Every structure is written in C-alpha cells, then in structure tokens.
Amino acid sequence: MKLLLRQHLESMKERDGLDVLLPQLLSELGYEVIHRPRIGGRQAGVDVAAVGPDPDTENKKSLLLFVIKSGNVGRADWDGSLQAVRPSLGEVIDDYIPNRIPEQFRGLPITVCVCMGGEIEEGIRAAWRGFVNNNTRDGLSFREWNGDRIANLILSGVLTHQLLPPTQRANFQKAIALVSEPDESYQNFRALLDDLSDGLQPDQAGTTRLRQMMICLWILVTSGFDAENLDAPYRACELAMLHVWDAVRQCPERKRKRYAERWEIFQNVVSLYLSVGQAFLVDKIGPHAGKRFALSAAVQSRSPMDVNLSLFDLLGRLVLLGHWHHAIACRAEGGEAQVHLAKRDELLDLAIQTINNNPTLVAPMRDDHQIEIAMLTSLAQSCGRLENVSGYLEEVANRIAYGYRRRSHWVTCFREYQHLARHPIDRSDAYFRRSTIGSVLVPFVLVALDRLGKSGAQAQFERDIQDTLAHSTFQTWVPHEKTADSFWKAGQSICLGIALGLQSGDGSNASMSSEIANICSMHGRILEWEAVQRGLYPLVLTACRHHRLPVPPQFWVDPAS
Structure with a gap:
C-alpha cells in the first residue's frame, strides 16, 4: 500500500494535485486549514497554511506554512525561476510572515514546510541545509515534507487498518492493479465505494470516509494516467461524484462547517472528473473524431x-x-x-x-x-x-x-x-x-x-x-x-x-x-x-x-x- 501511495504522490502535479490533496489530508489529521490554494492573486509563497500540532516539536501547537512542488526538487526547481522553491521561501519570510498571518495566530511558532511528492535531490541538499541554517531563528523553523512522509501520514491518519478493513483494501488494490482491465478495475472500485458509503451518516466519521474515498479515487486516476488507460478512472469519477453528492445532500445545511467540508470534497471530485474527461475524451479520443471510421x-x-x-x-x-x-x-x-x-x-x-x-x-x-x-x-x-x-x-x-x-x-x-x-x-x-x-x-x-x-x-x-x-x-x-x-x-x-x-x-x-x-x-x-x-x-x-x-x-x- 505504501509503495502505491509513494508512486502516486511522486507523479502528482502541483496544481490540482498536491495542492488539493494536502488540505484534505491536514483536515483529516486534525489541523485547522486557514489558507488554501487559489488561482489568481499573489499568495506570497504560501500554498497552504494550517494550525495544529507540529510533529517535529513534540506536537506543540504551531502555524505550518506549506510551499508545494511536484515530483523531486532538483537544481532548476530550487532556484531556476521566480516560481522555484528558494524565491518562494524568500516571499514567505519577507511578505507572508510579517504581513499576512491572521492576528489570532501571530503568537504561534512558525514552521515553513517544503512539501513535495518526491524528495529533495542530493545535488541541492547542501543548499537547502545552508538556507535553513541561515534563516532559522527563535519561533521560525523549516521542515521537509517529502513523499515518504506524506505517504506515512496517509497510512496512519486516513487509510489505517481500522478505516480500511481487509475486504476494502483488497478491492482497492485490485482496482489499482487491474486499471488496464477497465471492467474489472471499475467493478472493484465500485465495491469499494459501496462499502465506504454504506450507512454513511452526516457526522464527522462520514466526512472522513468521503476524504478516504477521494484519496483512493486520486490514486486510481494517477494509476490510469501511468498505464495510459483512463477508461476505469473516468467511470470511477462519475460514480464517485454521485456517491459524494448523495452525502452532501444528506448533511443538514445548518451544520455549516461539515456541509462546507463535504461541498469542498464534491467540488474536488467534479474537478478531477473534468480533468480526466479532458485528457481522455478531448485530448486522447478527440483528434480521431474527425477521421472516417477511425473510432x-x-x-x-x-x-x-x-x-x-x-x-x-x-x-x-x-x-x-x-x-x-x-x-x-x-x-x-x-x-x-x-x-x-x-x-x-x-x-x-x-x-x-x-x-x-x-x-x-x-x-x-x-x-x-x-x-x-x-x-x-x-x-x-x-x-x-x-x-x-x-x-x-x-x-x-x-x-x-x-x-x-x-x-x-x-x-x-x-x-x-x-x-x-x-x-x-x-x-x-x-x-x-x-x-x-x-x-x-x-x-x-x-x-x-x-x-x-x-x-x-x-x-x-x-x-x-x-x-x-x-x-x-x-x-x-x-x-x-x-x-x-x-x-x-x-x-x-x-x-x-x-x-x-x-x-x-x-x-x-x-x-x-x-x-x-x-x-x-x-x-x-x-x-x-x-x-x-x-x-x-x-x-x-x-x-x-x-x-x-x-x-x-x-x-x-x-x-x-
């Protein structure tokens, strides 16, 4: 399971990938997410901000600021453009921390986390250590959240034995392994969704299951892209939309926070469906639609x-x-x-x-x-x-x-x-x-x-x-x-x-x-x-x-x- 997650995280894009997964994961682990990625507008280097226990400081309550990059961080990713890691860290220090932290969180210790699906490559690890040593001070520290760490958090916080019984793990693993056999993969993923949503209640445990469902869907979609076969992921996205919407409509709107969480999950699934549909139907099949008898x-x-x-x-x-x-x-x-x-x-x-x-x-x-x-x-x-x-x-x-x-x-x-x-x-x-x-x-x-x-x-x-x-x-x-x-x-x-x-x-x-x-x-x-x-x-x-x-x-x- 960890190997599948590790491969999945390493292949995820920064936009509409890690930046969507990370806030959901942090929420599931008990963090209060106060800043989420958005399109347009300056973010001062910070993609995600959350308040919660810092696992590297004996779970002391801290403000965690995440700078997200996809895959491995190499030399070009470190300091090769304005969107690279080092300029982004500079914006965090010079702009976000002094000007953009909400007043109620200003007294908390700050941890700046470079989050990536892969890892920091050895060629720039010395530069990373030098930056950390030069900028660490009282109340400000820097951490590396690589794909291995995120995979461990997912396994410990979302896909634990208690939350994924053996039957569900078996269905999930079969869906991933058989992604090139669309019918078999879809049937196993459907069985997984049916198990996860069976008796789903409008409570926090139900929302946890929805996040779990979404993470499993992301892994299936990524496996489909890797196998260059998006049939099963497309069908799974359709079905997941229906399951999640059913959970949204059953949650009373008076429970505003929980309803908002479920609505956000639904929007993420729709976004994933649109991405898969674009790649599968428009980019892959579309060029052949105008050719006689090609399809x-x-x-x-x-x-x-x-x-x-x-x-x-x-x-x-x-x-x-x-x-x-x-x-x-x-x-x-x-x-x-x-x-x-x-x-x-x-x-x-x-x-x-x-x-x-x-x-x-x-x-x-x-x-x-x-x-x-x-x-x-x-x-x-x-x-x-x-x-x-x-x-x-x-x-x-x-x-x-x-x-x-x-x-x-x-x-x-x-x-x-x-x-x-x-x-x-x-x-x-x-x-x-x-x-x-x-x-x-x-x-x-x-x-x-x-x-x-x-x-x-x-x-x-x-x-x-x-x-x-x-x-x-x-x-x-x-x-x-x-x-x-x-x-x-x-x-x-x-x-x-x-x-x-x-x-x-x-x-x-x-x-x-x-x-x-x-x-x-x-x-x-x-x-x-x-x-x-x-x-x-x-x-x-x-x-x-x-x-x-x-x-x-x-x-x-x-x-x-």
Missing part, C-alpha cells in the same frame, strides 16, 4: 454490435462532459465562464464529428440509447445549435422505422449482452413482440421531431410505428417522492421511479408532445431537487447514464439549467 475501427471487434454499443457509450460521455461545462459556465463569471462555454462547444463539435464519421450512431440497437440521444439534443439546445442535430434525429427515426418494417436488426428493449448478441433470433411475430414490448426511445423521437418543427418526418414516423408497434407500450420515466433517497448510488435492479404509459402512440388524436408536457407539469418534483435548484442538473444526467435510467422528460430538449 469504429478502434473498437477492434468484427461485431457490429460491439461497435454500436461502444460508440454510443462514447457519445454519451462526450455530451455529458459538455453538459457539465455548460452548468459550470452558468454559475461562473467573466473569463472562467467563457472558458467553459468554449469547452462545451468543442465537445458538441466532437460529438457531431463522431456521428458524421461513424454511421453506426444513426442506428441505435438498444432502446435505452434514448439516454445518449436525449442528452445530445439537450446539449445542442444549450448551445443554441438544435439545427445541427435535427438531421441526425430524422435519420435515427428513419432507421428505427426501417428496422421495424423489415424486421432487420430492429431496436430492442433487451439490454443483456448475450441477448443482444443473438438478436434477432428470428423474425417471428412472437419474438418481435417480446423484443419490442415497450419503448422509451420512440416517444422521445416523436417529441423531439415535433419540437424541432419536423412535422413531416414526425407524421411519417408516427404512421410507421402505428403500423408495426401496435402491441408496444410507449413509456416515459419520472421520479417519485422517494426517488432521491436511492437515485444517486443505486444499481440497475432497483425501481427508482414511475414508468408512465403514453396513449398518443396508439393512433389517438392526442399529441405526444402535449401529453409529455402534461406529465412534466404533474410530475415536476425532480425540478425541486437540490441538485437542480443549485444548477447542477448534469448530476441527474450522470446518474441516468451511469445507472442506465431513461432521461426524464424535463430534460429531453431544454436542460433544467
């Missing part, structure tokens, strides 16, 4: 089904990340908002390129591909570019109707891989009815075409499904009053809401769009959820995609932002 070939399977399922999964990831950037932009201001809007637009462009260059995406195989298509439509609406996906929706409708008419590889409600691999077994009426007994995709396509103003395509699609799917039940899914208690962490086998049958698809005069509008007004509880109220509607889409639950009609075209 289809990358699936490395001769089975059209494998290609179809993999490409729809990728499409869902792209548009979900776009929704997160849109939601963050709506909460941000100025330049930060523009950065996220640009990334949102880039992800929609990548999704459209992926569709244009991989024709399998116009022919969904599973009825629950409604999730990906609905998220794409709502993201296009957020970008003001519905016209860019209208042709895609028309073609999807044509392919669905063609498959039903010809009974050739039609969209089925089956989800299990073994059933899909054999689909269609035959073209008999009995099998056709069984494989199309219900649909959430068909009503979505009907409503989307109507809202896009494609009345001709909608009328033709409606005639086709009335001729071929008279036996089918058209449905939509909405949460009920208890959905939020199990929605965020639940698996596929748990009933989480209400499936409502729709009458408009049976040839009646009622409009599907008006019926959906009535359902939205009658079952609008989801819009009262804290996540939606706070502008975090992508959490709902994340849960739907991750747990394969249909996107509720409130999010079909207009996201609840």
Whole structure:
C-alpha cells in the first residue's frame, strides 16, 4: 500500500494535485486549514497554511506554512525561476510572515514546510541545509515534507487498518492493479465505494470516509494516467461524484462547517472528473473524431454490435462532459465562464464529428440509447445549435422505422449482452413482440421531431410505428417522492421511479408532445431537487447514464439549467 501511495504522490502535479490533496489530508489529521490554494492573486509563497500540532516539536501547537512542488526538487526547481522553491521561501519570510498571518495566530511558532511528492535531490541538499541554517531563528523553523512522509501520514491518519478493513483494501488494490482491465478495475472500485458509503451518516466519521474515498479515487486516476488507460478512472469519477453528492445532500445545511467540508470534497471530485474527461475524451479520443471510421475501427471487434454499443457509450460521455461545462459556465463569471462555454462547444463539435464519421450512431440497437440521444439534443439546445442535430434525429427515426418494417436488426428493449448478441433470433411475430414490448426511445423521437418543427418526418414516423408497434407500450420515466433517497448510488435492479404509459402512440388524436408536457407539469418534483435548484442538473444526467435510467422528460430538449 505504501509503495502505491509513494508512486502516486511522486507523479502528482502541483496544481490540482498536491495542492488539493494536502488540505484534505491536514483536515483529516486534525489541523485547522486557514489558507488554501487559489488561482489568481499573489499568495506570497504560501500554498497552504494550517494550525495544529507540529510533529517535529513534540506536537506543540504551531502555524505550518506549506510551499508545494511536484515530483523531486532538483537544481532548476530550487532556484531556476521566480516560481522555484528558494524565491518562494524568500516571499514567505519577507511578505507572508510579517504581513499576512491572521492576528489570532501571530503568537504561534512558525514552521515553513517544503512539501513535495518526491524528495529533495542530493545535488541541492547542501543548499537547502545552508538556507535553513541561515534563516532559522527563535519561533521560525523549516521542515521537509517529502513523499515518504506524506505517504506515512496517509497510512496512519486516513487509510489505517481500522478505516480500511481487509475486504476494502483488497478491492482497492485490485482496482489499482487491474486499471488496464477497465471492467474489472471499475467493478472493484465500485465495491469499494459501496462499502465506504454504506450507512454513511452526516457526522464527522462520514466526512472522513468521503476524504478516504477521494484519496483512493486520486490514486486510481494517477494509476490510469501511468498505464495510459483512463477508461476505469473516468467511470470511477462519475460514480464517485454521485456517491459524494448523495452525502452532501444528506448533511443538514445548518451544520455549516461539515456541509462546507463535504461541498469542498464534491467540488474536488467534479474537478478531477473534468480533468480526466479532458485528457481522455478531448485530448486522447478527440483528434480521431474527425477521421472516417477511425473510432469504429478502434473498437477492434468484427461485431457490429460491439461497435454500436461502444460508440454510443462514447457519445454519451462526450455530451455529458459538455453538459457539465455548460452548468459550470452558468454559475461562473467573466473569463472562467467563457472558458467553459468554449469547452462545451468543442465537445458538441466532437460529438457531431463522431456521428458524421461513424454511421453506426444513426442506428441505435438498444432502446435505452434514448439516454445518449436525449442528452445530445439537450446539449445542442444549450448551445443554441438544435439545427445541427435535427438531421441526425430524422435519420435515427428513419432507421428505427426501417428496422421495424423489415424486421432487420430492429431496436430492442433487451439490454443483456448475450441477448443482444443473438438478436434477432428470428423474425417471428412472437419474438418481435417480446423484443419490442415497450419503448422509451420512440416517444422521445416523436417529441423531439415535433419540437424541432419536423412535422413531416414526425407524421411519417408516427404512421410507421402505428403500423408495426401496435402491441408496444410507449413509456416515459419520472421520479417519485422517494426517488432521491436511492437515485444517486443505486444499481440497475432497483425501481427508482414511475414508468408512465403514453396513449398518443396508439393512433389517438392526442399529441405526444402535449401529453409529455402534461406529465412534466404533474410530475415536476425532480425540478425541486437540490441538485437542480443549485444548477447542477448534469448530476441527474450522470446518474441516468451511469445507472442506465431513461432521461426524464424535463430534460429531453431544454436542460433544467
């Protein structure tokens, strides 16, 4: 375990890495963190400041000032630029200590700690000792917090035997070791999260588990970067967001300090998700989205089904990340908002390129591909570019109707891989009815075409499904009053809401769009959820995609932002 932590710490970056991990670790160990890293503005050399027992002075209460650097500290890191260690230490002595220490902490002994994931290299250790000897005085000392020390603190304070029982340690170690086998790694990490969050209470012990969860997630992500395989880390980030948000919403806001701690952990997990998504989807996969059949070939399977399922999964990831950037932009201001809007637009462009260059995406195989298509439509609406996906929706409708008419590889409600691999077994009426007994995709396509103003395509699609799917039940899914208690962490086998049958698809005069509008007004509880109220509607889409639950009609075209 220590070797894994040591390797993880050495490879962590300074920004959005050690500077996020260290405050969480200090808080867990009982320190009061009074200064955290921030982007923009001068920090006078100090990345993190905390008040607590100094382990090098018999645990005497002290003010610890941390200067953080990534990896090993070599000659260039010591005095090679204005951001190097020695100039930063000079700023701490000349600016932070005399001018920036809060009044209530001015009487405490001060310990300046150079914190790094690696260690101080031998080539500059003499220079480090000389600096320490020249600047140490009564009430001011200097310490080296290297990766080995931080790993020991993590093991003693966060990942002890009492907090990580053998079953959890086994799941964690398997998730790390099998990171190049994404399915196995994800399943083990999911088991770890389920154990950690099982019965999690809104108390300090629950917050400790969340920090523990976050540190484990960081180690998995770093292992994924080292192995150049980010599939499992991406899926783990999605699931961790849902687990942490469930813990945030269960903590009463009146417990302000604890709620703030959990909210900070949630923000850190979202930040990690955005970083992994950028590296995985935009930087690694994005350059190939514009190449004809490149992503289809990358699936490395001769089975059209494998290609179809993999490409729809990728499409869902792209548009979900776009929704997160849109939601963050709506909460941000100025330049930060523009950065996220640009990334949102880039992800929609990548999704459209992926569709244009991989024709399998116009022919969904599973009825629950409604999730990906609905998220794409709502993201296009957020970008003001519905016209860019209208042709895609028309073609999807044509392919669905063609498959039903010809009974050739039609969209089925089956989800299990073994059933899909054999689909269609035959073209008999009995099998056709069984494989199309219900649909959430068909009503979505009907409503989307109507809202896009494609009345001709909608009328033709409606005639086709009335001729071929008279036996089918058209449905939509909405949460009920208890959905939020199990929605965020639940698996596929748990009933989480209400499936409502729709009458408009049976040839009646009622409009599907008006019926959906009535359902939205009658079952609008989801819009009262804290996540939606706070502008975090992508959490709902994340849960739907991750747990394969249909996107509720409130999010079909207009996201609840």
